[in-house]
Amino acid sequence: MNKKLHFFQSIHFKIALVFALLLLITFQIVGAYFVQQLKKDNLKTFKQQVELSSYIDNSLINNLSRSDTQKANANIRNILEDIDSSNVTEAQVVDTKGTIRGDSDVNDQASVGQKTTDSDIKQVLYNERAYTKSTYDSTDNKRYYISITPLFSASGNTNTLLGAVYLRASLEPVYDSTNKVTVIFVTAALIATCLGLALAILISRAITRPIDDMKKQTTRIARGDYSGQVKVYGTDELGQLAQAVNNLSVRVEEAQESSEAERRRLDSVLSHMSDGVIATDRRGNVIIMNETASENLNIDPSVADGQSVLDVLNIRGRYTLRDLLENQDEIVIDLSDEDHEQILNAYFSLIQRESGFISGLVCVLHDVTEQQRIDRERREFVSNVSHELRTPLTSMRSYIEALSDGAWKDSKVAPHFIKVTQDETERMIRMINDLLSLSRMDSGTSKLELELVNLNELYNYILDRFDMMLKTDDGKNSKHYTIKRDFTRRELWVEIDTDKFMQVVDNIMNNAIKYSPDGGVITCRLLETHSHVILSISDQGLGVPKKDVAHIFDRFFRVDKARSRAQGGTGLGLAISKEVIEMHGGKIWVDSIEGKGSTFYISLPYEEYSEEDLWDES
Numbered sequence: 151m152n153k154k155l156h157f158f159q160s161i162h163f164k165i166a167l168v169f170a171l172l173l174l175i176t177f178q179i180v181g182a183y184f185v186q187q188l189k190k191d192n193l194k195t196f197k198q199q200v201e202l203s204s205y206i207d208n209s210l211i212n213n214l215s216r217s218d219t220q221k222a223n224a225n226i227r228n229i230l231e232d233i234d235s236s237n238v239t240e241a242q243v244v245d246t247k248g249t250i251r252g253d254s255d256v257n258d259q260a261s262v263g264q265k266t267t268d269s270d271i272k273q274v275l276y277n278e279r280a281y282t283k284s285t286y287d288s289t290d291n292k293r294y295y296i297s298i299t300p301l302f303s304a305s306g307n308t309n310t311l312l313g314a315v316y317l318r319a320s321l322e323p324v325y326d327s328t329n330k331v332t333v334i335f336v337t338a339a340l341i342a343t344c345l346g347l348a349l350a351i352l353i354s355r356a357i358t359r360p361i362d363d364m365k366k367q368t369t370r371i372a373r374g375d376y377s378g379q380v381k382v383y384g385t386d387e388l389g390q391l392a393q394a395v396n397n398l399s400v401r402v403e404e405a406q407e408s409s410e411a412e413r414r415r416l417d418s419v420l421s422h423m424s425d426g427v428i429a430t431d432r433r434g435n436v437i438i439m440n441e442t443a444s445e446n447l448n449i450d451p452s453v454a455d456g457q458s459v460l461d462v463l464n465i466r467g468r469y470t471l472r473d474l475l476e477n478q479d480e481i482v483i484d485l486s487d488e489d490h491e492q493i494l495n496a497y498f499s500l501i502q503r504e505s506g507f508i509s510g511l512v513c514v515l516h517d518v519t520e521q522q523r524i525d526r527e528r529r530e531f532v533s534n535v536s537h538e539l540r541t542p543l544t545s546m547r548s549y550i551e552a553l554s555d556g557a558w559k560d561s562k563v564a565p566h567f568i569k570v571t572q573d574e575t576e577r578m579i580r581m582i583n584d585l586l587s588l589s590r591m592d593s594g595t596s597k598l599e600l601e602l603v604n605l606n607e608l609y610n611y612i613l614d615r616f617d618m619m620l621k622t623d624d625g626k627n628s629k630h631y632t633i634k635r636d637f638t639r640r641e642l643w644v645e646i647d648t649d650k651f652m653q654v655v656d657n658i659m660n661n662a663i664k665y666s667p668d669g670g671v672i673t674c675r676l677l678e679t680h681s682h683v684i685l686s687i688s689d690q691g692l693g694v695p696k697k698d699v700a701h702i703f704d705r706f707f708r709v710d711k712a713r714s715r716a717q718g719g720t721g722l723g724l725a726i727s728k729e730v731i732e733m734h735g736g737k738i739w740v741d742s743i744e745g746k747g748s749t750f751y752i753s754l755p756y757e758e759y760s761e762e763d764l765w766d767e768s
Contacts, residue, residue, distance in 0.1 A: 169350035177339035226252030376403035426515030665691030
């Protein structure tokens with residue numbers, strides 16, 4: 151993170167490079183278009199300059215029309231020699247028969263009067279159309295422009311071809327001019343690119359300076375130093391980002407302080423807890439033990455550190471570490487001896503990461519010695535209360551029997567008997583009110599007692615009870631049914647409150663039995679999806695009308711109120727089942743077809759783990 155970057159690796163250079171490349175590409179595109187357009191315009195101007203004027207064309211036409219060939223040829227030569235164009239290197243006039251009538255080259259007058267061998271001229275004479283082309287002469291390494299124009303004589307309404315004029319002009323001046331302009335443009339582009347690159351470096355430095363400051367500040371934050379602040383250069387996006395980094399530094403420092411405070415608070419809580427706490431690693435070796443646990447077990451924390459929790463709790467003979475991982479039921483540890491009585495309840499819970507790996511156990515030791523004593527006293531209290539209730543009830547019974555036998559007629563005795571009966575009744579009412587007050591104080595809110603359960607075995611256990619009911623009721627109950635099981639073979643382990651879950655399945659099974667016809671089949675399935683386990687219970691009963699399916703889990707809702715009351719239903723069973731399943735983070739729903747039966751589904755969250763996951767993190 152602190153590695154020094156070279157200039158060519160920094161964002162400073164990259165911004166400048168991108169800016170320079172954009173500038174260079176722009177110049178290249180503009181330059182290419184400009185040079186091509188300049189070349190095109192220069193060629194157009196050049197072609198216009200080398201074209202013969204209409205006066206010269208008319209003079210050549212008049213001479214070609216003459217019958218005196220020798221004199222006409224002399225005139226044609228004079229006309230060609232007088233052509234005012236420094237770029238025209240050769241001019242030649244040919245008649246319709248292909249005979250050369252004049253040539254501007256004074257050193258090549260021998261060709262006059264001979265047939266032309268130029269195929270382009272012959273093609274123009276044949277097609278009677280002008281022809282132009284650019285060519286390259288390898289002998290002198292120059293480019294030339296060739297123009298062949300037919301000459302017509304106007305006679306009446308028709309034009310008569312008299313010949314053609316051949317012009318050959320050098321294109322080198324045009325290309326030299328274009329090349330000079332190109333060189334000037336490229337030089338200017340390079341100079342502008344260099345200046346732009348220098349300007350881009352300055353601009354990028356202004357951008358990267360606050361970024362570099364923010365990098366240094368985040369590095370300090372990573373090291374735990376929150377004292378620095380990033381300088382804010384402006385109110386733009388970089389300025390806002392710098393301010394955000396400063397705010398982040400403050401927030402991280404506050405969070406770190408809060409975390410440290412929480413850690414100290416946790417240490418303090420563990421030290422002053424009335425319950426003993428033992429934490430283990432994934433192999434079951436003790437890593438944390440508070441003072442209360444040390445006192446309850448009469449073992450020094452330094453001695454217990456690194457030992458197996460089974461040895462520390464002295465339960466190796468009765469339990470294995472796998473038993474503690476798979477079943478977090480309460481364990482009673484009796485440490486009583488002749489000198490003193492001490493009984494501990496050990497509660498185990500898994501330390502489990504989000505990935506599902508079990509990284510250890512937490513054991514909470516609760517000293518229930520006093521609770522056991524209170525339970526004994528409570529049992530004695532119940533016995534005493536029973537005795538105390540029996541006494542006034544016996545007394546009341548005796549007085550009431552005496553009154554019934556005629557004592558109510560005795561005006562002296564009857565008021566006394568009634569007064570005693572009234573006093574005893576009030577005393578019992580006060581006693582019952584006191585007991586109800588104690589019961590309210592002992593009751594608490596409902597909570598889940600989660601444990602890791604093999605759902606296959608639990609589901610089978612519940613259904614086995616109904617099978618047993620079927621066998622014991624055989625011959626006594628006129629309705630018979632069959633339970634069919636369709637389970638996945640894989641063992642599915644889920645965290646549930648076993649008692650509440652059994653209550654849910656019992657309720658659905660009882661409904662299936664109630665509403666299934668005689669001889670019906672109840673199909674129970676258990677399957678696994680990617681992240682859930684699905685239980686289903688299907689019956690062949692009367693089903694639920696489509697309009698009532700959405701309300702089946704409402705409290706006190708009955709599809710057939712008269713039938714439900716006759717069969718003892720309260721309308722709360724399915725509502726309670728829904729609440730319990732949702733407390734587990736699952737879902738419950740029903741699919742039903744009226745007259746064909748219903749299927750109830752229960753979906754529970756499921757995270758797969760193998761046997762090795764209990765011991766290894768990866």
